[in-house]
Amino acid sequence: MMDTTKSHLVGVAVPTLRELRSAILSSAGPSDAVAALREAGYAGGDSIHSAFERWLVETGAADTADAGELPLEKFGDRAATFFGDAGWGDVEFSHDEDEGVAMIDITNCWEAAGNDAEDPGCQVTTGMLASFFGKIAGYPVAVLETECCHGDGSRCRFVMGNAEVMNYKWEQIKAADG
Numbered sequence: 001m002m003d004t005t006k007s008h009l010v011g012v013a014v015p016t017l018r019e020l021r022s023a024i025l026s027s028a029g030p031s032d033a034v035a036a037l038r039e040a041g042y043a044g045g046d047s048i049h050s051a052f053e054r055w056l057v058e059t060g061a062a063d064t065a066d067a068g069e070l071p072l073e074k075f076g077d078r079a080a081t082f083f084g085d086a087g088w089g090d091v092e093f094s095h096d097e098d099e100g101v102a103m104i105d106i107t108n109c110w111e112a113a114g115n116d117a118e119d120p121g122c123q124v125t126t127g128m129l130a131s132f133f134g135k136i137a138g139y140p141v142a143v144l145e146t147e148c149c150h151g152d153g154s155r156c157r158f159v160m161g162n163a164e165v166m167n168y169k170w171e172q173i174k175a176a177d178g
């Protein structure tokens with residue numbers, strides 16, 4: 001029997017998610033909370049990936065249900081529409097071939113909006129993106145949020161690549177911070 005809960009999406013209201021988020025952040029230690037929120041986001045990535053592939057076919061946005069088959073530009077355009085319509089925020093994709101990474105910019109990210117913590121971060125979104133793009137790529141993808149609520153229009157930037165590239169990137173960021 002098919003496990004329907006796996007691909008089942010529920011339109012949970014953002015205030016509900018925010019309550020859950022702040023409950024986790026206030027009850028667990030900071031690093032445990034970050035890990036728990038990322039895990040929670042990651043757990044849903046598969047379902048969102050299935051929904052995206054169904055959406056591609058049902059809306060005629062693509063003539064294949066295999067999102068990995070789409071040319072990069074078309075994929076970015078369709079994924080931005082899908083995530084925007086689903087309420088994640090205004091999404092834009094770009095990539096840096098020299099560095100071997102892709103960037104996902106989300107303006108008005110649901111998770112950042114109204115996030116008044118001193119050191120904000122969109123952990124659920126980070127986890128979801130890692131899982132979603134891991135399914136698209138067919139190998140594990142690491143995602144790092146490098147800017148949160150930055151500049152005009154409150155933009156969050158997520159950088160993504162394979163584990164090796166992202167470890168290197170992480171060392172660069174740490175070195176720049178220190």
Ligand SMILES: [Zn+2]
Pocket residue numbers: 109111112120121122145147148149155156157
């Ligand atoms: Zn953010």
